[in-house]
Amino acid sequence: MVRKIRAKLVLQLRAEGLSGRAIAGSQAMSRKSVTQVLEAADAAGLGWDDVKDRADSEVYGLLFPGRGDHDSVFAQPDWKAIHKEMARVGVTLKLLHGEYADECAAAGDPAMSYDRFCRTYQRHVLVTGAASRVGHKAAQTIEVDWSGPTMQLHTGADKPKTVYLFVACLPFSRYAFVHPSLDMSQDSWLRAHVAMFTAFGGSTPRIVPDNLKTGVITHPRDGEIVLNDAYREMAAHYSAAVLPGRIRAPKDKASVENTVGHVATWVIAGLRDRRFTSLPTLTAAIEERVCAYNAEPFQKRPGSRLSVFTTEEEPLLTPLPQVAYEISQWIYGRRVA
Structure with missing residues (x-):
């Protein structure tokens, strides 16, 4: 069914040089549907430059005017509001359908069934290019890690200093x-967390790190996870719990794994021609590049990381304590006289 085909994405991939066969194979689309999109675009004289600033639903309407439109006998909820509510903790489609049905009963309007409600919501997500709410609720989790790629600091010594990116x-x-x-080191790991919470302007109930020794002492397959005392104390100070990802399970923190790759492009590659002699100067340049990364518009849906954060997630973050966490050192095995 062409209505579910991401017509804008098809045109973008063709502009990047992919054939219809390659687009269908890489995006799990039928070749017939991809061909229909390309033929409709050619007949309308539309290319990627003509539609790149338009929403997915608008592009589909330009290529297939009137297709799939029908007047429903059921009252239609505000699907944008439904999608926004799905971001909140504990909110499900079942709950939202119940509220919708109550409103319809009060107004005397016919209400659609739960199954139709779910199918129509999924169609809204597909057509508008909205992000899936499955598995991610706003202001509930922060994923953290060290970046594999590093940078260099030239301080006048014979050998440049390596700079690691949290x-x-x-x-x-x-x-x-x-x-x-x-x-x-552990102190650097903790300082990076403190700076992170300050930059976000709040915390979340969960922190998901890797199983690095500065944060996790042991993570057995069966049994209790043993955390570093200082790391656990820091998380508690910000009303958070540390839940490390499973060993050899990168999908447990897929978002930060993906962000690490983007950081290599936006930060490291973007600053490759600049020579930094002090850490504060490098920090300021990195902050500037990250701000640009967060403000970059999404390719497949309206908005940006910054707009979604400021409008939907930042208001739900756990407020920060009045005093920032002060790093402490835990020493074991010392004999007291």
Whole structure:
């Protein structure tokens, strides 16, 4: 069914040089549907430059005017409001359908069944290009990790100093944070978290790191996870719990894994021709590049990481404590006289 085909995406991929067969194979679309989109675009004289600034639903309407339009006998809810409510904790389509049915009963309007409500909502998500709410609720999780690619600091010594990048991401909005450090010690790990919470302006109930030793002592397949005391204390200070991803399970923190790759392009590659001699100067340049990354418009739907964060996620973050966390050192095995 062509209505479910991402017509704008098809035109974008063709502009990038992909054939109809390649588009169908890479996007799991039928070749017939892709051909219909391309033929409709050619007949209308539309190319990627003509539609790149338009919404997915608008592009589909230009290529197939009137197709799929019909007057429903059922009262239609505000699907944008439904989609926004789905971002909130504990909200499900079942709950929203019940509220919709109550409103219809009060107004004397016919209400659609739960199954039709769900199908129509999914169609709204497909046609408008909205992000899926499955698995991600706003202001519930922060994923953190060290970036594999590094940078360099030229301080006048014979050998440049290696700069490591701490990367954090809010999976719901994909809003990112990057903090440079001269090492990957426990203190640097904790300082990066403090800077992250300050930049976000709030915290979340869950922090999902990798199983690095600066945060997690042991993570057995069966049994209790043992966290570093200082890391656990820092998380508690910000009303958060540390829930490390499973070993060899990158999908447990897929958002930050994906962001690390983007950071390599936006930050490291974007600053490759600049020579930095001090960490504050490098930090300021990184912040500028990350701000540009967060403000970059989405390719497949309206808005940006920044707009989704400020309008939907930031208001739901847990307020920060009045005093920032102060790093402490935990020493074991010392004999007291």
